[in-house]
Amino acid sequence: MNVLKLISWELDRVKKSYLILVGILLLLQFGWLGAFLWRQNATYEEMRLEGMTGYTVSFINYIGSTIFTLSVGVAIVAMIFFSVWIWYRDFQGRGMFMMRLLTIPTGRMELFVAKFVTVMMLILGLFAIQWMALFLQYQLFSAWLNAKMIPLQGSFERAIQFDYLAMMYPESGFNFLVHQVLIAFVVLALFTFVLVERGLWQRTLWSPFLAICVVSGLIALPTFLIIYFDRYLFMDEQIGLFGLALIGMVFGLTLLSRRFLSKKMSV
Amino acid sequence: MIEVLGVKKRYRNKQVIEDVSFTANKGEITCLIGLNGTGKSTILKGIMGLTPFDQGNVLIDGKPIDLNTVAFVPDHSTFPIHFSIEQCEAFMRDFYPKFDPKLFARLVDEFKLFPEDKLRELSKGTLAKVNLALGIAQDPDYLLLDEPFSGIDVFSKEQIVELFSSDIMEDRGVLITTHEIDDIEYLVDKAVMLNRGRIVREFDVEDVRFIHGKSIVDVMREEYGA
Amino acid sequence: MIIQFNTRSPVYIQVVDYFKKKMALGELKAGEEMPSRRELATELKINPNTVQKAFKEMEEQQLITTERNRPSRVTTDDHVLKRIRTELVDEAVAVFVESIQELDVTMDELVSKIKRQYGEGNLDDRGTGS
Numbered sequence: 216m217n218v219l220k221l222i223s224w225e226l227d228r229v230k231k232s233y234l235i236l237v238g239i240l241l242l243l244q245f246g247w248l249g250a251f252l253w254r255q256n257a258t259y260e261e262m263r264l265e266g267m268t269g270y271t272v273s274f275i276n277y278i279g280s281t282i283f284t285l286s287v288g289v290a291i292v293a294m295i296f297f298s299v300w301i302w303y304r305d306f307q308g309r310g311m312f313m314m315r316l317l318t319i320p321t322g323r324m325e326l327f328v329a330k331f332v333t334v335m336m337l338i339l340g341l342f343a344i345q346w347m348a349l350f351l352q353y354q355l356f357s358a359w360l361n362a363k364m365i366p367l368q369g370s371f372e373r374a375i376q377f378d379y380l381a382m383m384y385p386e387s388g389f390n391f392l393v394h395q396v397l398i399a400f401v402v403l404a405l406f407t408f409v410l411v412e413r414g415l416w417q418r419t420l421w422s423p424f425l426a427i428c429v430v431s432g433l434i435a436l437p438t439f440l441i442i443y444f445d446r447y448l449f450m451d452e453q454i455g456l457f458g459l460a461l462i463g464m465v466f467g468l469t470l471l472s473r474r475f476l477s478k479k480m481s482v
Numbered sequence: 483m484i485e486v487l488g489v490k491k492r493y494r495n496k497q498v499i500e501d502v503s504f505t506a507n508k509g510e511i512t513c514l515i516g517l518n519g520t521g522k523s524t525i526l527k528g529i530m531g532l533t534p535f536d537q538g539n540v541l542i543d544g545k546p547i548d549l550n551t552v553a554f555v556p557d558h559s560t561f562p563i564h565f566s567i568e569q570c571e572a573f574m575r576d577f578y579p580k581f582d583p584k585l586f587a588r589l590v591d592e593f594k595l596f597p598e599d600k601l602r603e604l605s606k607g608t609l610a611k612v613n614l615a616l617g618i619a620q621d622p623d624y625l626l627l628d629e630p631f632s633g634i635d636v637f638s639k640e641q642i643v644e645l646f647s648s649d650i651m652e653d654r655g656v657l658i659t660t661h662e663i664d665d666i667e668y669l670v671d672k673a674v675m676l677n678r679g680r681i682v683r684e685f686d687v688e689d690v691r692f693i694h695g696k697s698i699v700d701v702m703r704e705e706y707g708a
Numbered sequence: 709m710i711i712q713f714n715t716r717s718p719v720y721i722q723v724v725d726y727f728k729k730k731m732a733l734g735e736l737k738a739g740e741e742m743p744s745r746r747e748l749a750t751e752l753k754i755n756p757n758t759v760q761k762a763f764k765e766m767e768e769q770q771l772i773t774t775e776r777n778r779p780s781r782v783t784t785d786d787h788v789l790k791r792i793r794t795e796l797v798d799e800a801v802a803v804f805v806e807s808i809q810e811l812d813v814t815m816d817e818l819v820s821k822i823k824r825q826y827g828e829g830n831l832d833d834r835g836t837g838s
Contacts, residue, residue, distance in 0.1 A: 220576050315560040317532055319577045320549035419494075481533045511755060640753075647749035647756055667715055668754040688718045688758065697715030 217321045221329035225301070226336070233337060236293050237344055243286040248352050251277055252359050259365050271366045274356055274374035287379070294338055298405040301330050306413065306482070314482050323476050327406070334402050342383055349375070400465060404430055407468045414479030433467050483507050484529065484624055484657060489538030491524055498524055499535070500679035508623060508655040511646065511669055515660060515698070516676035517706060522659035523557070526626045530554045542624065550580055555617035557629040559609055563602040567595060567612055578620050586619035589650070593641055607638030614642060624655040631665045639665055663698045673698050675705055711752055719754055723762035724769070731771065731782060732793040742772055742780040
């Protein structure tokens with residue numbers, strides 16, 4: 216019950232920044248879409264006047280453009296930043312809200328779970344918003360080109376197979392799940408980094424580096440193992456080994472986080 | 483009873499707490515006295531598990547700490563400054579199962595607080611009262627107070643002192659840290675004196691008055707040479 | 709009710725002395741109800757445990773009597789009340805004599821000075837108690 220309350224508490228606190236982020240993303244994308252279409256239109260007109268034909272536009276031109284990529288980059292960076300900030304925020308200032316949070320009687324792991332779920336919810340939220348936005352953008356895109364009678368190449372389905380967008384529009388539910396697990400893993404690693412850094416015995420300027428070493432070491436070791444065994448194994452075995460290593464790492468990171476959060480944390 | 487057993491703590495190259503053991507009883511007011519920067523706050527935080535000790539152990543009624551029975555009131559607010567008193571209360575109600583809104587309302591009344599005030603608008607004395615109210619309303623068996631009187635105005639001090647001799651504190655064990663005893667000389671049952679990371683005296687205040695004719699300040703003068 | 713406490717002697721004894729004085733002066737009459745311990749602690753701004761100790765001391769000296777679940781009352785025993793008065797006077801005189809002896813004053817000089825300071829006339833009515 217407390218976890219739910221904590222989640223709603225965390226969501227409430229981040230609500231404003233999150234809406235601003237979503238606003239920036241949508242503004243960037245729709246603004247750019249307008250500029251993009253206007254430019255296509257101008258080029259098309261120019262070519263038509265010069266008597267050239269065969270000019271086509273594809274939705275991939277839009278989503279492959281620098282600015283669209285940039286907007287997705289902003290979202291990713293924002294989420295990475297937030298995964299760390301959701302903890303550091305509470306250590307800010309002399310007051311230290313973290314003191315309050317750590318003395319909540321129901322246990323510190325609930326705090327961990329709540330913050331984790333909050334970050335994942337925000338990320339999934341961004342996915343959902345991006346899905347809808349992209350679909351809407353395609354509708355606008357095709358409607359505009361149709362109206363201007365500019366030939367449209369390719370389909371929405373083809374376009375979203377493009378590059379990194381495959382992550383957002385996976386081929387199957389299973390793929391989607393795999394992607395989310397990987398994202399969750401990254402969030403977990405970031406959390407572990409913060410907690411190790413905050414719980415180190417002597418907190419100095421070197422703590423962050425030490426914490427990075429601990430966390431990356433924990434991830435690197437199994438990764439090297441996989442790379443090493445890779446060439447001796449068949450596809451199925453590779454996947455199995457990868458899954459095993461992932462479970463191992465998740466286990467390791469969670470235990471480390473738990474130890475540092477409940478026994479080592481110092482405010 | 484709070485039992486602090488052989489705790490040690492090191493910061494960087496400094497052994498802040500050398501080897502500290504003492505007890506604080508339920509239903510009594512125990513005062514942890516020490517000059518500034520002698521590790522009093524560290525001991526309270528250590529008892530709460532907010533700063534782990536390097537060595538040693540803390541038992542509350544013979545068991546490891548249960549946060550339902552011990553409340554900690556630091557010398558600053560732990561809520562974001564844009565919070566109102568009401569919002570702090572809402573948070574406490576949500577996450578502290580034993581939080582008693584009736585008791586809180588009574589304290590708000592006695593301290594003459596305005597629930598809609600934001601923390602950033604409050605004077606140091608009023609903030610201290612808010613913190614104390616939030617701590618006591620957790621209805622704890624033990625209450626740890628870090629320097630509740632430092633830097634606050636005379637009237638807030640008086641109100642807080644009055645609270646200690648009222649029924650609100652009945653049967654609770656209180657552990658207070660302070661570097662100046664004047665304000666609470668008559669409230670304290672037991673004094674524990676800390677110097678250079680060690681306990682140098684632990685005594686029943688009335689006994690020392692009765693047997694040696696000494697006030698707490700007299701004993702402090704002996705220890706700290708001030 | 710204000711007591712100017714001395715930090716060097718036990719607070720509970722000072723509380724007991726305070727009540728003795730009130731009884732001796734008749735401000736608290738025989739059989740009168742004592743204030744509750746809780747009220748007293750709050751009013752004097754002292755530790756409730758100290759008040760508890762003071763009441764226990766007063767009970768032992770038979771200054772007050774406490775029946776189960778009732779407020780304590782000043783004793784109705786006349787002997788006790790008289791004893792308090794003697795005690796207080798003796799104590800005050802002892803303190804006075806000790807400090808005056810250091811000054812090496814003759815009895816005659818002392819008596820005449822007391823008479824003058826005390827205010828003529830008053831001396832005759834008072835001081836005959838016990």
